[in-house]
Amino acid sequence: MYNVSRCSHGSAHRAPCSLLAEKAKYLDQLRAHGYFIVERLADDALLEQVERELEPWFAATPRCRGDFYGWNTTRFGALLLKSRASHELVLNELILAIMDEVLGPHCDWYQLNLSQGIRIHPGERQQVPHRDEEMWPCAKGRAEYLVNVMWALSDYTAENGATRLWPRSQFASLSRDVTNEHAAIAEMPRGSALVYLGSVTHCGGANLSNAPRTGLILSYSLGWLKQYENAFLTYPPQVASEFSKPIRDLLGYRIHRPNLGGYEGQDPAVLFETDSHTLAAIDAIPPAVALELQAHYQNRAAGLEGGVG
Structure with missing residues (x-):
């Protein structure tokens, strides 16, 4: 042994x-x-x-x-x-x-x-x-x-x-x-x-x-x-709302970037504030990806201004 x-x-x-x-x-x-x-x-x-x-x-x-x-x-x-x-x-x-x-x-x-x-x-x-x-x-x-x-x-x-x-x-x-x-x-x-x-x-x-x-x-x-x-069946929002935020986070009541596991396009923690089905979807992407997207649109705008494409 x-x-x-x-x-x-x-x-x-x-x-x-x-x-x-x-x-x-x-x-x-x-x-x-x-x-x-x-x-x-x-x-x-x-x-x-x-x-x-x-x-x-x-x-x-x-x-x-x-x-x-x-x-x-x-x-x-x-x-x-x-x-x-x-x-x-x-x-x-x-x-x-x-x-x-x-x-x-x-x-x-x-x-x-x-x-x-x-x-x-x-x-x-x-x-x-x-x-x-x-x-x-x-x-x-x-x-x-x-x-x-x-x-x-x-x-x-x-x-x-x-x-x-x-x-x-x-x-x-x-x-x-x-x-x-x-x-x-x-x-x-x-x-x-x-x-x-x-x-x-x-x-x-x-x-x-x-x-x-x-x-x-x-x-x-x-x-x-x-x-x-299955955390969301075991601890639905009405149950998880009584838990601390660190516990709720570990259960998955947070969005996993990029845009994984959301509720109506938002962080599922919004369920502790509302159960509305008419919410504005909000990007949840890693900072590095956010910079890539910004650079993409900046480069595209610069190309259009210069008459390229």
């Missing part, structure tokens, strides 16, 4: 300056191995609030049915609606700093791809090895499409189904026949965050213990991709 790259960190739910100062180290680990762990990144008070808000949903949600989701596992989405405290996890400073570096260069802005509660119950078998980028049926390899963050709401151990990852698998073709001998087990204490690339082969482990393993997945992806969790 491989040892998982990790950093031990006291108990603070917001990344302090010391963690942000070590961002380069985390990025190196992520790019080289495909993942890293920050231990106890969320403090006990925040975790307890998240657990109070989500436990009724874990209790009420039927167990999954399928060879991918599992037959003895509980999963549900819409975490931002079901737990207001989870917003702090979504906006964690260190996590967003990592997303800025990995996803930011390849899109106008990145988005929240998925929010999911996961409880692996005793007796669940090991999940099939997979890569989360498989959900997009197109060529991969030129950029990362998403980065996942697994927040541990219970201790993760080899016995209770801790996530298994195959180090450096992002540099090889996907295989479902990888062996556990070459896997890393993401053992980590409650409150820790496992950050891993969508291009890394991984799976949920088998729960051989007598207690469930509980965690949250918050996944971030390039802003021009279709999200795993």
